[in-house]
Amino acid sequence: MRQWLMWVAVLAATAVGGLPASAETAVYQVAASEDDTYTVGASNNVAYTRVIWPYTSDLRRSFLRWAIDIPAGATIESAAVEVCADATSANPGTVRLQLLDDDSCPAFNTSNPHDWSVTGVAADWTLDPWTAGQWYTSCDLTDIVQAFMDRPNYVPGNYLGLRAVAVPTSISRWARSWDYAGNASGAKLIVVYSVPSGNIAPVAHAGHHQTMLDLDNSGAEVVGLYGTFSFDEDGTIASYVWMEGATQIATGANALVNLAAGTHDIKLVVTDDDGATDEDTATVTVRTINDPTWPPTTIPVYTPENVPPTPTVNELWQTNAVTYCGVTWTFDRVAPVGRFVTGDYYVVGPVVVTSITPGWDGVKNGSALNYQSNNNKWSAFDTRVRSIRYKADLRIDVPINMSPGDILISSVGMRDGAVGVEPFWGKSQSGSPIRSYSVLHCLTAPVPPDAFRPGYTDTTQTIYLARNLNRALLPTLDVGTTNYAWPLRDNMFAGLTTTNVHEWALLFERPWVDMCEFGFDAPLEYMPGYGHLLIRVQSMISLILASDLSAEDKEKLLIGFVQYGIDTWGLVRGGYPGWPGFGGHYSGRKWPIVLAGVLLGDPDMACPTQSYPDCLFSEDTQTLYDDGWTGARVVFGGHQHGLGLDYWLDPPPGETRDRGPYEHNAPETWTSWGFLSESYRRCCTSNAWVGYALVIQLMQLEDQWDHDAFFDYCDRWMYEDNAAMGVLLQQGFELNPDPYYHDGFTFPSFWLPPKSYRAMEAFVNTVWDTYRPTINKPLDGWMQP
Known part of the structure; x- marks a missing residue:
């Protein structure tokens, strides 16, 4: 714009x-x-x-x-x-x-x-x-x-x-x-x-607090330090020096350091071009494998032939406090405590939570009890959530009475003054101030060690078991590598040249609490806050799960992704309005539900659009059959502002906005909203859908997905010459009489040759090119009437 x-x-x-x-x-x-x-x-x-x-x-x-x-x-x-x-x-x-x-x-x-x-x-x-x-x-x-x-x-x-x-x-x-x-x-x-006379001192930002896992159990881990949010209003920053105690450990705005397991207070000292200084400190924790206060490093492959025994109440851990992922819940008495297959804790109740650490400080670290899933506008956890979405009456203070069926969600906020960034990218679209969430369920009785955690809004406490995962339904593709190129290598992926399945599993080992729209309170330490990044991740991990890696290697990633599907399914069952098309924001919520339902044998979960037809999903509302200006018979649904495709196909009287489907018109007639929709088509949706679109078809789950236009559209994206279409777009805009396309308008150069984007990741393109032709479906179906 x-x-x-x-x-x-x-x-x-x-x-x-x-x-x-x-x-x-x-x-x-x-x-x-x-x-x-x-x-x-x-x-x-x-x-x-x-x-x-x-x-x-x-x-x-x-x-x-x-x-x-x-x-x-x-x-x-x-x-x-x-x-x-x-x-x-x-x-x-x-x-x-x-x-x-x-x-x-x-x-x-x-x-x-x-x-x-x-x-x-x-x-x-x-x-x-x-x-x-x-x-x-x-x-x-x-x-x-x-x-x-x-x-x-x-x-x-x-x-x-x-x-x-x-x-x-x-x-x-x-x-x-x-x-x-x-x-x-x-x-x-x-x-x-x-402005004040004289030099204005610089402002140092040492980044947010970080928690990293010593995944190879070497006793240390490479950690990225990020000082790029430091600034000097009236000059430039001449030097960045990173200190631990009295020892200088690195220089430069960004740095990679090797830190031993434990907790480290890392100070950044910045000096401007007039010699003024400022300093800021962030805490980095390098955790060890199988620390009981964190998710398990590995998860056994449970099957019907490998059923773990269910513990008795007396066999559970008896304790008056539980610490998990940075949150400590203290009870009014010693109570039986167990763990789900994900590592999350439950308590056999009733019980009273008498304190939570870190506690609510008037700004951050909020908690909520039995959060209602029909709410997508508000957040209970932090006053800094964007768009004034914090709502105090959703938050709960201690003491908290928990009875069987109750669910407590507790958050850890970004430190004061820190700028939240995505887990592998040095920026943030959502601006969420939340680092992480921990979820505590109160149950009536112990559950087996292979029990998934019920959804964080599912007070019916529906229990799914990992032994029932039909892993044989997953493809076992030879993808040619176990080291996957990924271009975004900040924070969780700092210092890596390639990634592996175990590193991807770390993204999903903690709860992806995904309720407030636009990711405004997403846990940015490990969950992407922007839908485009979320679906880029899903395409990568879907292909990894569909590869010929051993079940043991894939299990932790599979468990975490299925848990996200169970959590998201709980939102749908509870009346969540859905994730309709809104630029690049809302994709990626349907596929985890479908996959979890298919693998767990739950037909309602496996086909959410039939079970809950009023719940909208972005991939469905942003793809449809129509005659497009390029000759395609399937088109992008345009920028819909979260109102859904049906709204824009038949807008109500008095609607003055020209949005929704647009590709049925020639570019010479587009308003500025046509350009905005085309921008989202090219930048933030199509290029990230294709990985999991391929896996869905390889698994023959088109009926469960229940929207064929999505697959034909992904074929179009991968086989239509996007750069050649960019040339025609540029010519069309030059003939468009709308002043928008003439008064200072600049056509995006990356829409033109020699660039012709397909998937964002080379790995996804390679696997697509190898296996899409094996699907019994024409490659040019997107052009056929």
Whole structure:
């Protein structure tokens, strides 16, 4: 999406208004459709061409946001908003502008902002008569902008969000939004500010706390240290020095170090180009194999011929406290405690949890009891969850009475000031502040050692047994290697040149708690927070599980992936609304359910779209049969904003957005939303689906999957010349009359020859090319009527 940011530096003593030489002026303009909206209760009109300014009552509200790059510590001298009048009007009106209570206001298409919290800082703007198309300047907003700058977590690039509501006796007026013709009418924010004289010290960020496993039992592990979020506002960082105690162990923004098993406090000292320094410390724990406070390093292959005995209550561990994956639950008495096949603990109840460590500190480390799976909008665990999704009434405090059937989810938050990143990537799409989750079930009686943990929202405590996994249904492909190339090698994969099955198993050994939409509270230490990364992982591990590795080598990865399927199935059974198409966010939830159901012999789980037809899945809503402009008969379903394909095939009266399916039209006729949909098609969905699409077909599970368009679409992606189609797209956009494609538009070079992307991973491409032709189905079926 194109960005408009106008910047003016006022450096002369005779600058605007006679300001001192250090004064600077920044002019920001709403930069995208999702940066302004107006709401009517439950209706969020993010793509409307106008915003209400104001309405006759508080029923309708408008919202604006801008990315602010003013240095932290600056003093705001003046600030104002400018809006473009949509129509000539002298209606009396006063708009109350309020600061949204968020360190960085999320995009308004992530959820309806109507009831988002505001701070107590506000300003009332009484309107003069307006002339259509003219710009008008608000009252002074210095206090609002200064309050935003003074928030403890402010860093340049954070989004300031405003809410505009009516002061009583106002009569409606409208201002133009970014979506107005030409995309040049979004509101502006003009800020004059000054910065302290002299050098501003740098800010060190040593990364988040990490836990790594000494997988080869050598006594040490290579650990990645990441200081790239450190910054210097008025210069550059000249050096990065990593210390343990008084010993320097590395230099550079990022470093690889060999750390012995145990706990290490690693300090980063940064020095800027003027000699000022700052330091920050992160804790790295290198755990040993088979530590009982962590998941087991290996898991036996249980079969009907290898059935483990079920312990009696007296044979269970008798204890008044359990520690698992960084969380300690303390009970009011000594109670019987057992373990599921995953390593997660259960307690035979009833029991009272009297303390949890780490405990709730007013911001992080929250817990929830019997979390309802029909909730996908809110989070109980951390106030820092994006889009103001934290909801205090979902969280529970000790003491917690647990009876059989109860499930306690406890979180460990990122340390204060740390920037959450994906488990193998030095960035984060979701921005989740959660490191990890631990789940404690309360049961009536012991279960066998091969029992899977019931879903973390499944209070019926459905028990599946690993002995019943029909592993013979998995293919045993010769994939030519046991060392798998993977391009993202940060954090969990630090220091690796290739990966193996045991390293992939570590991603799935802890609970993938996956409820709040957009991955806003995903456990980023081991679970990807963005759907595109999640499905890249699933394509890799699906092919590994379908390889000719021994059952013993694959078992831990298989158990972890099936557990994710059981957990996700529990959400579906509990009324979760699903994961419909929304760019690259929601793919990858259907396949774990299908695979778990097939291997465990549960037909309802194996075909979730037939068992729960109202639960939507991204792969189904984003692929459909239609005649596409390229000659294909199967197309991408477009950007759907989580509303589902049926909504966009027959949009309700009054829907003004042009979204959903788009490939049936020629590119010469696309709106800007066609380009956005094509971007998601190429970057964040198709190139990651194909690995597990291949495995599903090799296992002949098309009936259970219940959506044939997905397989034909994946064939299209792998066999259509994507770069040649890119050339035709570029030509079509040049003929498109929409100003979007001409006013500063840049066509993505990586859509053009010589690039022609298929799967993101070379390993996936190789296995596809070897085994897709073995499936009794034409390779060009995606072109056949």
